Amino acid sequence: MAKRKVLLIGRNNEPAEVLMVPWFPQHDTDNLCFPASLMMVMYYYSDYYENAEINAATPKMSLDQIADMCLCSRENGTRIDNDLAARISEGMRALRATLKLGYSLEEVRKHAEKGLPTILIYDGHYLLTGLRGGAHAGVYIGTAKNGDPILNNPWVSSLVPYPRPKFEDAWDIRRRRALIIEPVVQKKIDGETQ
Amino acid sequence: MPKEPIQQRLKDLPLTKRDAEQLAEEFVLEQIGSTPAIGAIRETDSSFVIDIEVSYPRVIMDEATGEPRKTRFIELGKIGELVIDKFKGQVIDRPRYYDVQNAIREKMNFISESVEKALVRVAADQFSLLPFAVHLHTPVIDVLSWLLLRGSLQLHDLDIVPAEPAQKLISTLQPLEQVRLIDIRGETVVPGPILIGIEERFERTDKQLSAALAHYFREGYHFIDSIRQVLGPHLTLSSIMYERAVESEEPILLSLQQIEKDFNTFYRAERLLKLPRYLVQLEAIGVAEKEVRSGTTMWRGLPALYQNLRNEELLEPVGRMFA
16 A cells, blocks of 8 residues: 555654645645645546556646646636536546545545545635635645544645544635545557547 | 505614625625635625725745745735625626636736736846847837938838838837937938937947937836837846746746746747747856756846846835735
């Protein structure tokens, strides 16, 4: 399993086990949180996921290429809908993206246990300031001892544990949207579906 | 009279405010993008009118470590509105995707231009010290120099330069007239009262020219396009550094690579060769300073100049956006 043991800075070096999802910051002046999150997941599958065929079949795109694939704009950000999931599935060959609404942290945790990271869409402004604002994306990579979700947040850093109640509120605002990206065994690595 | 079937007498229940809010949130996230959010909701007899607002995130990077330091939000305010039919539960009026994109872009440009104008005002004296040879091609300095040395300029004197028809040149001089450095009388340009005063105060012509330029930058800030032609890449570079300072509430160190990346959005790659020279010149006139961190030279605006910038009234509307 592509996991590693880490110490959570700011939590008295509490040990935690997280998926080996690399962290990429979003560009410092743009709304590219979603492409940056997708880039983390993409590089996880290409470099760390324990399946050589999936590693080889997952493309390694730049942030700009991913932003193009997701039709992002530096002003509006990313439109999060089923079309986006379809475009990602098409562009990522051996992976399939599915947009879920009303998801739970328990379901996300179960995915992570299987080695599958999930992109969560929540109100980032609310989480930081308590005031509602735009949507933000981050990658769920594990759970702290007390159940707090640990995210790779392209705004801030990797390994960020968020207090669960506050995070759940911020996630509720965006109807608990989650983008699950998982390997598709039915897909041939040449891109055709069997 | 036969009674209407009960099904036909049933009316749809109107949406609640909470329903409308949720519908609007979905619509914005799926059709417009992740940056905007919904704001105030007004209810009419038949609809809900919902503001679309933007708090634009800015990740403040620590250039020394390359890590994000903090996230701030620029309150761009309302950029459009949605109208939802209360009974049909449908969005009946909305801004287009590109309307929102343009509205955000315009507001971001407003911030950049406000910083640029304020900077021109507070650093007018410093900018006027730039070596004249580095200024871009613009008639402003040529005409001021001409008037200082020759007293007046006849339109027909300019006709000898075919690339610059006299009328076009005159129109580019309007800003100088607005700030009373020159008077345009028919076909003749003569020194204005401010330029005459400067001539009296300073003996050397180069000092007179610098003082005239400082006055032009300070008082003519609203002719920012014209001033950009005079200060060119020096103003662009300074604005990059001071806009970051305004966002971060303090001058922050920027690596040469970061400055290059931003500079590239304004100028062609050939100019990159000159970028270090521009920075050195900005350091020499007291607009920028450098610091070496872990063997890497980094640049930022001067703290004292930044404080003056923050106190500049032109920056008040921008300051409110960062509140």
